[in-house]
Amino acid sequence: MSEQKKRAVILLSGGLDSATVLAIAQHAGYDCYALSFDYGQRHNTELHAAKKIAQQFNVRQHLVLPMALDAIGGSALTDEAIDVPETLAEGIPVTYVPARNTVFLSIALGWAEVLGARDIFIGVNAVDYSGYPDCRPEFIEAFEQLANLATKAGVEGDHFSVQAPLIEMSKSDTIRRGIELGVDYSKTVSCYQADEEGRACGVCDSCRLRKAGFEQAGAGDPTNYQ
Structure with a gap:
């Protein structure tokens, strides 16, 4: 491991x-290991x-793990029989994908322990859209407690930290910060029902929040819409 980072x-x-x-993590000086899930x-x-x-941020390693959450279903994101809504509901x-962030953070915790990493970063947000129970500060705090109770490293005195730097930021503040740090948002896909070319529908909740964020940030929207 790098002695500097x-x-x-x-x-x-x-x-x-x-x-x-x-x-944000890279700017803070971390050696970054990216973890993505092919979860159905x-x-x-x-x-x-x-x-x-x-690739843009030249991470140390990018691991993509298969995880068939579509096998249990229960979400419009994993079950084709459930339509993605185009209007915001109460x-x-x-x-919402049942227990998704709990599962993802658990795998991230295991990999962190193997790597000797003690920080896990997650992009949850509780300001713009707080309908998801696993995007709240209480959840992040509780999972961090679990991480330090349920691991060899935690029991032996190494402290794990779950960092959610966006949790109290608006979407426009997030976009402004990302632009400052050189994020190319044209490479990102937020749409719940993007097509095979990555083009966004423009009408789902995620698209609406993203579009409003760019407008409020006073930044051009680089999203490729259908």
């Missing part, structure tokens, strides 16, 4: 938020985007 595992979906988090989502374009982003949306 600490290692960190970055959850990298290929979307706007995770790309910004990777840039509707499209693989976000994984192609993650690969491009990882409560937890059907695009």
Whole structure:
């Protein structure tokens, strides 16, 4: 391991938020190890985007793990029988993937322990859209406690930190920060139902939030729409 830098595992979906988090971690001086999941989502374009982003930031390693969450279903993102909504509804949306962030962070924790990394970065946000229970500060704090209770490293005194630098930032603030750090948002895919070429639908919740974020940031929207 580099004596000058600490290692960190970055959850990298290929979307706007995770790309910004990777840039933030790298700017903070971490050796970055990117982790993506092929979890049975509707499209693989976000994984192609993650690969491009990882290459742009020259991460130490980009690991893509298969994980068939579509086998249990329960989400519009993993079950073709459930339509992706085009209007914002009350409560937890059907695009919530059951326990996804818990599962992803658990794998990131295991890899971090193997790598000797003690920091895990995740791009959750509780300001612009707080419908997901696993995007709240309480969840992040609870998982960090779990990480330090349930690992050899934690029990032996090494402290794991789960970092969510975007959790209290608006989408426009996230975009401004990413632009400062050189994120090429044209490489990112946020749409829940992007086509095979990575073009966004422009009408799902994620597209609406992204579009509004660029408008409020006063930045040109580089998204490739259908």
